[in-house]
Amino acid sequence: MSDAVRLDGVTKTYGSTTALADVSLTFEAGAVHALLGENGAGKSTLVKILSGLARPDRGTVTLFDQQVVFADRSSSSALGIETAFQEIPLVPDLSVADNLLLPNQPRRFGFLLDRKAARGQVAAIGNELEIEDIDPRTPVRELDLSLRQKVEITRAIARKPRLLILDEPTAALSKADVEWLGRRIQALKTAGTTVILVTHRMPEVHEFCGRMAILRNGRHVGSFAVGEISDEAVFKHIMGRSVQVTFPARNASPSSAQPLLSAKDLKAGRQLESVTLDIRPGEIVGVAALQGMGQLELFNALFGAERVLSGTILINGQRAHFAGPSDAIDVGIGYVPEDRKTQGLALNRSGTENASTPIVSEFSRLGVVDTATERARVDDAFCAVNLHPRALYQTAAEFSGGNQQKMVLAKWLLTNCRILLAFDPTRGVDVGTKHEIYGILRRFAEDGGGVLLHSTEVPELIGLCDHIAVLYRGRIAADLAHGEATEETVGAWMLGSGEHARAVA
Known part of the structure; x- marks a missing residue:
């Protein structure tokens, strides 16, 4: 089979930093390829070069047997390359429909927007790509991060590319939307589209991809068929060393100290109905929830970024009122937000x-x-x-x-700060950086701080947290101590069927 893309000796530097060093690799046409590497390995630079956002200092790029030089993003798109970016460059004040059609909205007489044709095109996209759950009239700024990512992916696929690049697409997607993406990738593969999937998640590599290319420190260190080498060998190629998934040791005995922060019957936004929880010194408290169960409103309310509709917040036993984030910072709260x-x-x-x-x-x-x-x-x-x-x-x-x-x-x-709110802090980072973040959070707690941690990865919550509060429909459905939290029990409570799971266990 012929190559969709071939890079020969591609080098790109930014000042004194070499992002890509003499990279030569190929991506077979019609296949789904994983592009793997640590943060800083050169993946984003390679994506930018193929997307027309950066030019190599040396080397050549060949696209479907034609050597190309991309002057800009539009020239890359004209040659059949579309990219769904991790940064999600949608226009926040425009509707979903407008974003899907930009910059090729249907016109009448060459300059008037043909709204009827536009509605028809968006409806056709929605039916074909299964995005009926998103109202096309909604301004993008009103969507949560997962749905914004879904719109970005849909926009790229709807342009019928010959080569589709997905830059960390699942880092912001819900579990259901990851399954949606899997169906889209399978349809693209069947249609003969070449897909490059940038990811840190090996289960997705096994599920979606046939081949993988690995970058380390700006160099191509190997390309393999998926399954040709073990996951441990993959991590060794990525990191330059073996990596074992471990979590820092926790404090064996639960803290009985006065809570650093207490929320009592907290209600905020459209999703958070009534939450009561405590964060004590030395604790990492987990929050597990499916998308849209109130976790974002909880974190924002505790940081003064969302108005509290009812209930109270106590800091060191004293009632607190936050007019905005500066008030929360003043009492010792820090916030690692959803979108860094x-x-x-x-x-x-x-x-x-x-x-x-x-x-x-x-x-x-x-x-x-x-x-x-x-x-x-x-x-x-x-x-x-x-x-x-x-x-x-x-x-x-x-x-x-x-x-x-x-x-x-x-x-x-x-x-x-003594209280750290961490909303999915390892989203879109490599395994080595994940381990570093785990250590940072645990040391923060050991030094007398308290952490409230939401993660979309349940094993991460189980490995890191002293106990896990499971949110369901804006309320805490269960508070599971470390010893009783398993992927099955946490998952069951997230789905609203926890009592049944506990009875079966």
Whole structure:
């Protein structure tokens, strides 16, 4: 079978950083390929080159036997390449329908929008690609992250590409939408479309892909048929060493200290009905829930980003009222949000500026920032999360997703907060960075802090948390101690059938 894409000696540098170094590899036409590697291995740069967003400094790209040079994104698209980006570059103030059709909306007389034709096209896309659960009239900003990702994927597929690139598509998808994506990939494969799937999740590689290519430190270190080598060997190629999935040791005895934070009958937003929970010093408290069960409203309300409709929040036993996030920060709460790129960081600012933002006033006098003191403090925080010193002066946009997440964590360590709200903090990061984040959260708890952790990966909650609160329809359906939490019991409570699962067990 012929090659859809061939890269020969592709090199790309950004200043002193080499993102890709003499990369030569091929992607077979009509197959589904996994592109694997640590954060910072060069995957995003390769995707940008194929998408027309970056040009290689050296080397060539051949697309379906034709050597190509992409001038920009539109030239890549014109040659049949579409990319669903992890960053989700949708226009938030436009509707789902508008985003699906941009920039090729049907026109009358060459300039008037043909709304009837547009509605027909969007309806056809919805029927073919099974997105009837999303109202096309809804502004994109009103969708949660999972649905925004689904729209981004749909937009790319609807353009009928010859080569589809999916950049970490499942990092933001719900379980049901991962199954939806599996059906889309199978249909594309049947139609002969070439798919490149960038992922960190080996179960998806086995389920969706036939081949895999592995990058490490900007170099191509191997391509294999899926199943040709063991998962352990795959991780060794990715990391340069063997990796065993382990979690930090927990405190054997539950804490009996006064809670750092208590929520009593908390109601917020459209999904959170009534939640009561405590976070004590030394604890990591898990929150397990399917999409849309109130977990986002819970975290936002505890950080002052969502208005509390009823109920109370206590900090160290004292009632707290949050007019906004600054009030929560003032009482010692930090928040690792759902979307680090838009909510956690200013991507065009340096790591120092990002990390010091919540407490920049501590480094200021008469409106002038003491940059030496600021940089020294930030450097200590970056060391604590194993972030390279160049993060002090380079922009957040220049770093991989995993390092961006460590930058967000360093920001809250710098504030000396005692309560950390972590909403799916390992989403879209490689296995090595996951382990580092696990260690950061556990050390934070061991130092007297308390963590509220939501993860879409149930094994992660079981391995990390001292107990797990399972949300169902905006209420806590079960609070499971570490010893009684299994994937089956947690999953059953998430689906609303926990009593039956417990009886069977």
